[in-house]
Amino acid sequence: MNERKMEKRAGYSLMLPALLVIGLVTIFPILYSVWMSLNDIRLTTNGFLMKFIGFSNYNVIFSSPVYxxxxxxxxxYAIVTVVAELVIGMMIALAINGIEKLKDVSLVVMLIPWSLIxxxxxxxxxxxYNGVYGVLNYILQVLHVIGAPVTWLGTSTSAVIAMMVADIWKTTPFVVIILLGGLQMLSKEYFEAAYMDGANRWQTFWSVTFPLLRSSIALAGLFRILQAFGIFDLPFVLTGGxxxxxxxxxxxLGEQALFQNLHFGVGSxxxxxxxALVLISCLIFLSAFRSLVEGESA
Structure with missing residues (x-):
């Protein structure tokens, strides 16, 4: 027992520096942001002043139609892009996993979008998407799909769709990598047994591949939900909001409140x-996905 206690203490002592770093760079900023959101923060010549105002900042944002x-x-945006990336990523992962030749080349080519900043x-x-010299307008005009150039980022519907397409193009390879890793860990015995029972490809996928791959799908979905809810750089550069x-x-919206308008309490x-919205969305996703898998396996 003493040796086990000593081993646990040694393990905790080795983990302590990492836990301190995590607390310093992750937990403390979150807690401090919560505290800032409960205060009215004013800049002064000597720094800033904080005055506790409770939930007044939350009343401001919750009463704003812009928020x-x-x-x-x-x-x-998160729902559409994550679902599309999971579906497309699954199809690409199945295609790459099913080929023997040029598998590595296909994987490298597919990762190019994800590697770009x-x-x-x-x-x-x-x-x-440029309405004057954009290649999309040129191709569509050559194919006689459109008769005149379209300002794709100039109208509400087309701007949203254009941004979703750009996001799906870039982040689908991330989903493919996770799902492909999961596929390669599955035993071939399950598929051989399904084929011997007369199952076709769709039945094999839905009854064997999908249930066995649920942990990889859930992992990819969670990561993409976290990224999608924090989307900033793509709309900032592409449309400016x-x-x-x-x-x-x-x-x-938070960047504008914090750094442009210097409303630190509202931005926090x-x-x-x-x-909070991300946490709720992740819980809903996991609950819905678990219900889907359990319903199919019942």
Whole structure:
């Protein structure tokens, strides 16, 4: 027993520096943001002054239609992009896993979008969508799909769709990597047994592959939900949150409050509410996914 206690103490002592770093760079900023959201913060010549005002900052954002528009945009943007990336990523992962030759080459080519910095890929898509010299307009005009150039980022609907396409193009490879790793860990015996029982490819996927791959799907979905709710760089470069406030995410709204308008208390309240929204969304996703898998396996 004494040896076990000594081993546990040694293990805890080795973990302590890492835990202190995590607490310093993660937990403390979150707690301090919560405290800032409960205060009225004013800049002075000597720094800043904080005055406790309770939930007044939350009353400000919750009574703002701009805030609720950003919430709605962030939520449906995350839902559409994450679902699309999971579906497309699954199809690509199954395709790559099913080939023997050029598998490594296919994987490397597919990872090119993910390897690009988001700011650079956003600028590239801005050139593609440009209403004057954009390559998308040129291709569609050559194919006689459109008769005149379209300002893709100039209207609300087309701007949202254009941004979703750019995001799905960039982040789907991330989903593919996780799902492909899960596929390669599955035993071939399950699939051989399914084929011997006369199951076709769709039945094999839905009854064997999908249930066995649920942990990888859940992991990919959770990571993408976290990233999608914090979307900032893509709309910031591609649309600037426009036209108007159409593509203004919660991250952009918080940045405007914190760094442009210097409303630190309101900006902190937006950040804290975003974290709460992300946690709720992750719990809903896990609950819905668990119910789907249990329903199919019942």
């Amino acid at each position: 609720w528009h950003s919430v709605w945009f962030t939520v449906y 988001t700011v650079i890929s956003a600028q590239m898509w801005a050139y593609i 426009g036209p108007g406030t159409t593509t203004q995410s919660l991250a952009i 309240a937006i950040a804290v509410s975003t974290v």
